Amino acid sequence: MMPEILFLLLPVAALSGWLMARASYKKKADKKTACAYEPAYYKGLNFLLNEQPDKAIDVFIDLLEVDSETVETHLALGSLFRKRGEVDRAIRIHQNLIARPSLGQEQRANALLELGQDYMNAGLFDRAENLFTELYETGKLQKKALENLKEIYQQEKVWDKCLTVVKQLESYTGKSYSDETAHYNCELAELSFKTGEISHAAEFIKKAKQSSPDSVRALLMEARLEESQQHIKKALKLYQQIIETDHMFVSEILPGLINCYRQKGSLEELQNYLGSLFQRTHDTAVLEQLVAAVTQGQGIKAAMDYLVTQLAEYPSLKGLQLLHQLKSDNPSLQAVDVASVLGNIIEVELSQRPAYACRRCGYEAKTLHWQCPGCRSWGTIKPALDHES
Ligand SMILES: [Zn+2]
Incomplete structure (x- = not known):
């Protein structure tokens, strides 16, 4: 309890110190105003002494007068409250600031930015959106306004607005937002797929590729679209392009890729391609498909021999499981030398523990x-x- 109170008292201490200095300054300058808020000031102090820092803070906030000298204090205090999760207080301070007609342009922009961030923290996205739009139109802090708008539209999944904002950001900062642009277009393409508007989807995918030609997501969507329209050659080329771009996505590609080779009716080509792919990736998902292709082409015995050879070189638990599966599915087959494969795998596994x-x-x-x-x-x-x- 004690440390918590001490923490709460931090802004109060800062405030009361500042108010005190101000009170004595004001006494010299303008006795009337100083007297006007003194009772409230002592009321706040009373709350403080009675260990009611929350009430004390509220009294002191109301006491704070806004003028050109104190705007910075208000801004600092407001952002301090927001960072501590006291969004209501932050909002009150910043609203109070913005309501002042005497505020300079720069200060008003800062207050708008702060209040917008308060609203975002409170989950009031509509209000935040209005504020950041207003901020952008003031011509000040435009980059910050746009970045916050982007954040809001992303959370609300309004992808066409996201696209507009990143375009503005690009022309404002000179920086490229091509990855985001591609993803927004892919999101729009997915929505079009859901409503059956295939030609719209194709348009969005095209735009995604224009902004980011190596976008795995856009390529994958395009490949699946071509595959679904029986454009097998084109789809196959795209699947291969994705693997060239980033072979970490190989397990996402495999079902489509294999289907395309089968549609073409070229099992040998499939085997060759998978073989070279496994040499490059050592991905067990590829090995599994490779074994299936060898089984289909040369029979189960050849597939098992192939698997044992590969496992000797690249031991893996999943590969062993595959071997076990093949053996139990084909009990009539001559025993393969599983022992040496197993020995290798155990050695690798143990060394990783x-x-x-x-x-x-x-x-x-x-x-x-x-x-x-x-x-x-x-x-x-x-x-x-x-x-x-
Ligand atoms: Zn520990």
């Missing part, structure tokens, strides 16, 4: 630490036991 683990937080380590780097506890890291992983 951590030798030590923290009993408190689960931190895994290759060497013994007496203090856990994860949870900072002493003596909680111990040698890992076999059955644990």
